[in-house]
Amino acid sequence: MSVSLSRSTLLLLGAILALALGLRLYRVGTYGIYFDEKSTLLISQAICLEGSNQKDVFSKPYFTPAEFWKTKTINDFIEADIRGDIGNSPAYYGVLWLWLKVFGLSDASLRMPSVIFSTLIVWLLFVFVRRHLRPKQLADEPTSSGALTLASVDKLALTSAAIATIEPFFVSYSHIARNYSMTFFLTLLATHLFLLIQERIRSSARHSSGLSLPWLYVAYGAVFVTAVLSHYLAITVFLCHGLYALLYLRNGRVWVTLGLTAIVGLGFISLWFIYGGGTYTFYILEEQKNFYRHLAITNPRGNGFGIILPATLPNIATRAIPVFSDLFIVTNGLSQVLGSVRNSLLALGLGLSSTLVMHRYLTVSKPPVWVYAAVSLLLLAGLPFYTIEPARLLVLSIAIPFVYLIGRFVITYTDTSQKRFVVLLVLLAFVPTLFLLFTAWRSGHTYGITQRYSGFSFPYVCILVALGFYQLATLRWWFSLPVAVVLLIQTVHIIQTLGDIYADTSPKYTLFGKPRIANPYRSSALQLKQLYALGDTILYPNKKRLIFSEKNDRTFSPVSLIDAQLVNVYLPKDAQYIQRIDPNERDRIVLVKGNSGKKITIFDFQDHTYRYGD
Structure with missing residues (x-):
């Protein structure tokens, strides 16, 4: 049974949502993308970090943006996800790919799904509290001493939403182009659906508004699959659902239905682990476990990854x-x-x-x-x-x-x-x-x-x-x-x-103590589009590759290609700019003008504080 919101509650909710959106939009595109976001950007475009699926591009003496942007396949996407994120988050990268296809590749656009999902968390939290904490006897006045009223539940729902609005964790991760905000929203939605199923079972309300019980199971299963394929650790939320069911669910038929929902959901998820990027997940996790455990024993503080x-x-x-x-x-x-x-x-x-x-x-x-x-x-x-x-x-x-x-x-x-x-x-x-x-x-x-x-x-x-x-x-x-x-x-x-x-x-x-500058790859691409003329050559730094994982980091190239990759992401897809990795250049992106040999420094990493985020 739905209960309409009062005008004052609607106004307050609107103000909270406006504030939430404003706090998340403020300065969202100010600072350049850090390493994990670089991975996000490349994976969403089915490009492997360091060019494992671009050997035909970077193994040549020269390459062009048109060659860089050659058509990618689903296998390219899977390999990019394996090398960039251990096969995690394919659902998020799919959503992001579609978003960027429509709205472009700016830093603000890259982070906008996180902004939207973070704001939706605030809205859903209000709905969640109002639906699941409301009293059984719907009334505006207390029916017994100490009972919650509808008005008091609305206040609790608004307060919960207001807390989420200013929660630093939510605000900060709305500015990060990673899967987290999307996954947090999906797991909250899954919990909402899980409780709606319990409510529908207890009330046996055939005339209740909203989805029927079979469709609630379908929706719950679909969100379960999407959430886990947005971040594997979302499984911990569904573990909590199972613990709750063990404590309070005493309906055998419901246990069977929930069990079947879980089995079908896991079946869909297993397809990714059998045929997709998840095939290497456990191998890479084992490799990372041994790597970090070795660092913890041999070099716990000076390893470049923080204190381990x-x-x-x-x-x-x-x-x-x-x-x-x-x-x-x-x-x-x-x-x-x-x-x-x-x-x-x-x-x-x-x-x-x-x-x-x-x-x-x-x-x-x-x-x-x-x-x-x-x-x-x-x-x-x-x-x-x-x-x-x-x-x-x-x-x-x-x-x-x-x-x-x-x-x-x-x-x-x-x-x-x-x-x-x-x-x-x-x-x-x-x-x-x-x-x-x-x-x-x-x-x-x-x-x-x-x-x-x-x-x-x-x-x-x-x-x-x-x-x-x-x-x-x-x-x-x-x-x-x-x-x-x-x-x-x-x-x-x-x-x-x-x-x-x-x-x-x-x-x-x-993640950093010093502020990042604006995205140097995007600004470099904009300069190159303005300055490049026929006969020019673009040079990229020859930076030594760091190999942490034999499965993820080992490719055909002994030098790092990521600077060249990230500039090309922002160059026109049909451009024929002549580019190469310069074996004599360590820190600069340089434009060499025609036969004159005049060099224009497009960006000098050595003189900026950007690379500490690599």
Whole structure:
């Protein structure tokens, strides 16, 4: 049964979506593409990094854009995906290929699908909360003490969407031309369909609006296949669906139907692993596991890939702390103070004391006078004793009270079905990261413990945080005000983090500490189109190839071809410009003018800070 939205809710939702889109569009094409995005661009055009499927082009003394852009086949696409992304994400590259075919190859266009899917996450999150957290008895007024109303569920849905709007992780990955935003949207959509199936089964509502039950299974299976073929680790979300079904599903017929849906879906996915790029995935994963484990043992800090440690329990815990901390917007960035055990224990101890005071006097209408100031004084008590970043530690001190508020909301406002919904949220919030930790332990290194590989959890964490905000708003002022003030301090941190993302100076989110320049390959191609004349020759740098993987990186060429490849991507597809790799040039793209031999430097990598993103 659908329930119409009030005018005020529609206006607020529209404002949130407009803000979400604006935050994601702002400066989306400002900075040049980094290495993973270079892979994305080439794979989407069925071009292998370093030219494995272009030997007939680059093995000649000279080549032209027309030769570079010769017609590609499905086998070219598969090989490009194998060499550029271990056979992962074919569904994403297919969507991106179609998008770029229509809208062109600019950096903004390359990233625009990520912008769109990230904005759609905000919209779908509103729909998701409003549909699955609403009370069984639809009413605008409470039907019993502590029950949620439709109006309150709308507020929770809007709050969840608003949190997702400003979540730094979503904003930063909307500016990255990779599969993540698309996969996060698809897995949220899959969870929505999964819960609609459960709802339809429980209600047996033949006259409900929307898809019939058979079509819900078809839609769920289709999204399952597309999500996993957008990123293999999306399987962790469906693992959570299975755990939820084990806990609460007691219908044999439904188990059979869901099982068949999963089998058929896996059958379609297996086609990629049998006949497509997935044929090499496990081989390459094994090769990478051994490579990174070797680095963890022999060169954990100076290897060029960041800090890679052996997968001992202390090392895994150390890498997991920032992942879990940054998962919740209210604790974002606190990992930098958690390294100081004394300061952290003091802040958490004061937070625990505040929580105990809240719990004891939360429902007391006239508490002792000292209670009015107790939470404020306890939170402030640590400031004279903190030896590092007192503002960050003050935020840490409300972590336990905020978790308590989420738990209090669940106890106070939810019925049995809504509590089951919260259980699913908790599974989805933590299982993907726990899966990463388990695979790190099995692999013997910590390289894969990174936020983007468990980013499927963020939509569900946004909902949990919204529950805490809702409960906070219901507290008496002497409990809510001090927590709210500290949350304002955290809001300042979030705004600063977004500023760093837009400035490209946030290593945690934009991967680099220094801002990138605009895309030099595109600008070089534009210059070449303006300056090239018949008889000219374009020279590309002769840069030594780095071989990390025998399967992925070994090709016919001993020198790197990627600079030449990326400039040619932006040159006219029918152009007959004469080009070659210059054995005497290390850093510059050069245009040699006719018989005069005059050299014009188009771009000098040596004098720019671009290649640190290679």
